[in-house]
Amino acid sequence: MATGRTHRPATRSRGIPEATVARLPLYLRALTALSERSVPTVSSEELAAAAGVNSAKLRKDFSYLGSYGTRGVGYDVEYLVYQISRELGLTQDWPVVIVGIGNLGAALANYGGFASRGFRVAALIDADPAMAGKPVAGIPVQHTDELEKIIDDNGVSIGVIATPAGAAQQVCERLVAAGVTSILNFAPTVLSVPDGVDVRKVDLSIELQILAFHEQRKAGEEAANEAAAVPLAPKESGKGPDGDVPAVMPA
Numbered sequence: 150m151a152t153g154r155t156h157r158p159a160t161r162s163r164g165i166p167e168a169t170v171a172r173l174p175l176y177l178r179a180l181t182a183l184s185e186r187s188v189p190t191v192s193s194e195e196l197a198a199a200a201g202v203n204s205a206k207l208r209k210d211f212s213y214l215g216s217y218g219t220r221g222v223g224y225d226v227e228y229l230v231y232q233i234s235r236e237l238g239l240t241q242d243w244p245v246v247i248v249g250i251g252n253l254g255a256a257l258a259n260y261g262g263f264a265s266r267g268f269r270v271a272a273l274i275d276a277d278p279a280m281a282g283k284p285v286a287g288i289p290v291q292h293t294d295e296l297e298k299i300i301d302d303n304g305v306s307i308g309v310i311a312t313p314a315g316a317a318q319q320v321c322e323r324l325v326a327a328g329v330t331s332i333l334n335f336a337p338t339v340l341s342v343p344d345g346v347d348v349r350k351v352d353l354s355i356e357l358q359i360l361a362f363h364e365q366r367k368a369g370e371e372a373a374n375e376a377a378a379v380p381l382a383p384k385e386s387g388k389g390p391d392g393d394v395p396a397v398m399p400a
């Protein structure tokens with residue numbers, strides 16, 4: 150679901166293209182589901198279907214990991230989970246802070262899926278003094294005055310911004326100055342960051358707009374198909390039976 154861009158070249162230093170990196174979490178999610186069902190091996194076609202990716206692309210992606218599978222057997226599920234987790238840096242625990250503990254920040258804090266994927270919510274930070282000390286998802290919210298100390302004490306390199314758009318750039322700058330080098334931005338604004346800082350932006354309304362575009366196109370295609378099914382008017386006039394209205398309207 151995440152859309153975004155990272156301020157990095159299209160190919161990482163170890164030679165894995167950014168597009169492959171972006172698909173690794175999809176493979177990992179599909180593989181984790183197989184692993185939970187104790188499935189030992191999987192073919193590239195099965196895994197590609199489960200991840201929603203073309204199988205030739207999957208084989209190419211896995212070749213970057215040095216994983217080629219065994220002909221007739223497929224890929225070892227557990228080993229691939231390990232390899233992809235290692236490649237994504239998930240074999241280590243990543244402390245993250247969430248800044249802005251309103252509706253969205255609280256929902257993110259309550260999401261149990263981070264911990265199982267190697268992300269530990271180390272702290273929740275908000276500018277509202279009335280929130281300081283109040284537990285959200287069992288973690289007491291801390292005031293933004295403490296931001297730099299929290300980042301330093303917890304060795305945080307990943308920050309999540311869930312503040313209003315108007316506060317996001319300033320929060321981003323404080324996070325970066327304190328040592329954060331990766332930011333997941335939920336605020337509807339474009340952040341400017343120095344080189345070496347990765348920003349990924351999540352915007353559900355953009356995703357919905359893209360779906361709306363496809364819906365509109367599908368509706369247009371349907372209308373065109375329906376129009377094409379209408380019997381054509383006599384050739385010579387190019388008009389409908391009543392002489393004035395074209396039998397086939399432009400789509």
Ligand SMILES: NC(=O)c1ccc[n+]([C@@H]2O[C@H](COP(=O)([O-])OP(=O)(O)OC[C@H]3O[C@@H](n4cnc5c(N)ncnc54)[C@H](O)[C@@H]3O)[C@@H](O)[C@H]2O)c1
Nearest residue numbers: 249250251252253275276277312313314316336351352353
């Ligand atoms: N990306 C998405 O798909 C998506 C979806 C929903 C909301 N949003 C965005 O997420 C943000 C939060 O939405 P919400 O509904 O949780 O809003 P909210 O008003 O409920 O919460 C915002 C919180 O940020 C805090 N805050 C304000 N300024 C701050 C600062 N300088 N430092 C730290 N904390 C600060 C406020 O005290 C408040 O608790 C908004 O920018 C909203 O547009 C994005």
